[in-house]
Amino acid sequence: MNNKDATSNESAKVNEEKNDQELLRELGPLIKNHEIETNRNLIEVGNPDEAEAKLLQELGIRITIYGLLHPHSMHVFNVLGRLYSDAKNFRGMVNLLRPLLIIQMKVMGPEDPNTLFTMNKLGRKLAVCEEYEEAEELFRKSLKGFEKLWGSDHLITRRCRSDMKRLKEYSLINRKDS
Numbered sequence: 001m002n003n004k005d006a007t008s009n010e011s012a013k014v015n016e017e018k019n020d021q022e023l024l025r026e027l028g029p030l031i032k033n034h035e036i037e038t039n040r041n042l043i044e045v046g047n048p049d050e051a052e053a054k055l056l057q058e059l060g061i062r063i064t065i066y067g068l069l070h071p072h073s074m075h076v077f078n079v080l081g082r083l084y085s086d087a088k089n090f091r092g093m094v095n096l097l098r099p100l101l102i103i104q105m106k107v108m109g110p111e112d113p114n115t116l117f118t119m120n121k122l123g124r125k126l127a128v129c130e131e132y133e134e135a136e137e138l139f140r141k142s143l144k145g146f147e148k149l150w151g152s153d154h155l156i157t158r159r160c161r162s163d164m165k166r167l168k169e170y171s172l173i174n175r176k177d178s
Contacts, residue, residue, distance in 0.1 A: 048087050055080040068103050090128045097122040116145040120160055123167075132171040139164040 055076055062073040077096070084092035101122055104115040123138035143160040150157055 048083060051083055052080070052092075055083065068100065069107060090125045093125045094122065094129055094131075097125060110141070111145050111149065113146075113149060116142045116149070119145075120163060124163060127163075127167050127170065132167065135167055136164070136171075139167060 059073065059076045059080060062070070062076055066072050068074075068077070077100070081093065081096060084090075084096065097118060101115065101118045104112065104118055108115050110116075119138045120142040123135045123142065126132075126135035126138065139160060143157065143164055146154065146157040146160050
């Protein structure tokens, strides 16, 4: 074998290794997504505790690697949210939404629609957990933000106003019962 052939073979091996590495980088998120989907399937077959543990572990890994607001992290976050929602674990949802809201406020700002939606969703979960004062504060802020963003007649703004009204009615009823 001459020098030219040896160089050509070496170059082909290097290219093959690069292609393999690129393929692994592309497959990595797909593999991870499959693992998460498998975790979601665990929920369907009645093993939410194992699914929660795996999802929390995966969420921690992805937040460390990508940051919380990266799509890979948010995918796990959303699956975990579905787990808590399906299990009616409102405290779990509160514990999930609080740090998300803090980060969204810092990264996207308090008037970003995503931040306002998270604020409103957290308010709802807090209301179910009977943390009325904090829920009311979040409803007020999200309502004010949506009014400023889209006006008082927008569907989302009206929904926030309705959430606030229901909270006041519900909290008055429950406070009288205590």
